[in-house]
Amino acid sequence: MKKRITLKDIAQTFDVSIATVSKALKDSHEISAKTKTKIQEYAKQHHYKPNVTALHLLNKKTKTIGVVIPNILNTFFAKVFIGIEHIASQNGYHLVSCISNESFEKEVKTIDLLKHGHLDGIIISLAEETQLKQNFTHLKNTLNEGIPIVMFDRVSDELECDKVIVNDLEGAFHATNHLIKSGCKKVALISVIDNLSVGKLRVEGYRKALNQCNISIDERLIVRINKHEDFDTALKIILSDKSIDGLLCLEESAAVNALHLVKKMNYNIPEDLSIACFTNGKLLQHVTPSISAISQHGKHIGQTAVKMLIDRIENEANPKPFETKVVKTSLIERESTRRLH
Amino acid sequence: MKKRITLKDIAQTFDVSIATVSKALKDSHEISAKTKTKIQEYAKQHHYKPNVTALHLLNKKTKTIGVVIPNILNTFFAKVFIGIEHIASQNGYHLVSCISNESFEKEVKTIDLLKHGHLDGIIISLAEETQLKQNFTHLKNTLNEGIPIVMFDRVSDELECDKVIVNDLEGAFHATNHLIKSGCKKVALISVIDNLSVGKLRVEGYRKALNQCNISIDERLIVRINKHEDFDTALKIILSDKSIDGLLCLEESAAVNALHLVKKMNYNIPEDLSIACFTNGKLLQHVTPSISAISQHGKHIGQTAVKMLIDRIENEANPKPFETKVVKTSLIERESTRRLH
DNA sequence: CTGAAAGCGCTAACAC
């Protein structure tokens, strides 16, 4: 790297002390107007910029936030990221971003790398594997070392920190309710994310809706498919029960896959089968028919999370108690569900 | 932030000098086995980790790369990012990532923030507005200050640095060729990205293909639509020429929008109209019919870009001449184009 | 074997 000009260099050219230069550039009243202008002009001409690393060392603050996201191709996480980035850059914070790729090992490594780094705080949504293993040592350690963490979406009760979560239970409740109210007699639930905290909450919401409608819960209608299973086969088995006329999918790709399959099976949608799902990605708008979705307001979640983190960082002197903010979902009705009359 | 343990702390507890501790932790042969073990054990127990900021200051290297991406919701850029992240983390580099959101101003601000930062290098794809303005001062300055830049996809000849580009011309050439060979007599081109370098190259490729097939170029078939125009209306006008039976869209969303429109107009696809487009995103696989795409191998581009950058950073002593690597595209045939017989 | 000292670039309290 070409050497950048430092205070020392300037001090030497004018044969003054480094402190004088520093003060001159800060427009300190201690320095004579003459000295100030000559130093300031010289600095400007030579594009002097303070070395931020030196400042970091001095201030023990880096204005940098670590962001750990499971998968950036997932619309929801991408939107959250946009929200985070927006507010962070507005406040002069840098983002060091990492993708855990749903792997526990990568997440641990990442956190390790990050915390010995120069971070003022971390925003994270847990990797799937981490939620499965329920091993949070890496994060507990980080908190113990005094680095604030804000978790979002996929969180854990075991960690004492700020959190931003989606009201998954209510989201599933409303969607299920909508399916029933719009005429579905038998709603099945398809989960490929039963490992995730949010997956479990969504199942709760589904149950709550059925209960409230006085429909007895048939556990066989709650289908948990894991990654290594064949999705199509699993779905075909459940759909051999021809009386199923509603499908609540817990995330986007399951819904899209299901749609393709049932179209091949010559179902009419939404007449024979209604479909609704979580995460409002572009895909759902563009498939035929378009799929009704529960929006989790990703951008807003991201914004909320950074705000909480920055707040904690900048007020570490008198910390508030940890908070969990709940973001409401909204149901976006499309062609895959029938309208209420 | 809770104070982390430092060399100084350890030195004090054992009443030795800081230098001794530093050497002991590095397992230096200068230090007695006894001293080493006791210090190492103590350090481990107390989770000693060197303060990387101090090291940055010392080494004038931060193992951090800045990444500026126009839009993370765009599949192509997301994939590039994944590629970058993968290789970067493998090599122990952090990523400071920013979204320019296609805005010139944000890009300039970002670069400014980044370069006074602590970066060893920058990877960037230009914002649309930047390509439109053709103002690259911010990047030229950065290069002048000795910070290496690798540009990808949306690049500029005015900047002397390493680049990774897609063979856009050949990609468009092949796709157009495919449309013709599979029976299209009149292929129109839809560009919503005529501001971009890549957009222009793709048009070139289209022309080249027509030329090679001895089809005279009808400029009215090259449709440039800008963001503020109504896409549907523009498309309807061009499709009033009923003899058009092929459509080359320069990016994903235009293709999807076009598909929806022509389906409404009761075209049969691919029989009445074949469609191909750039950027192989998930959407294209899932719409009905699925759309043939030109894959740009985003992940590979990202990987190539970081590798070039890391190479340059770590061998700054003897720099190579700047290089431009060209990544080949591949055509992925789907239902929206006819098969060759 | 261990320590003192200098230095990375900067700031701030305190002298002069």
Next chain:
DNA sequence: GTGTTAGCGCTTTCAG
């Protein structure tokens, strides 16, 4: 007004 000094946390010569 300007300079000196110490210090942020660490490494690395060079003395002892």
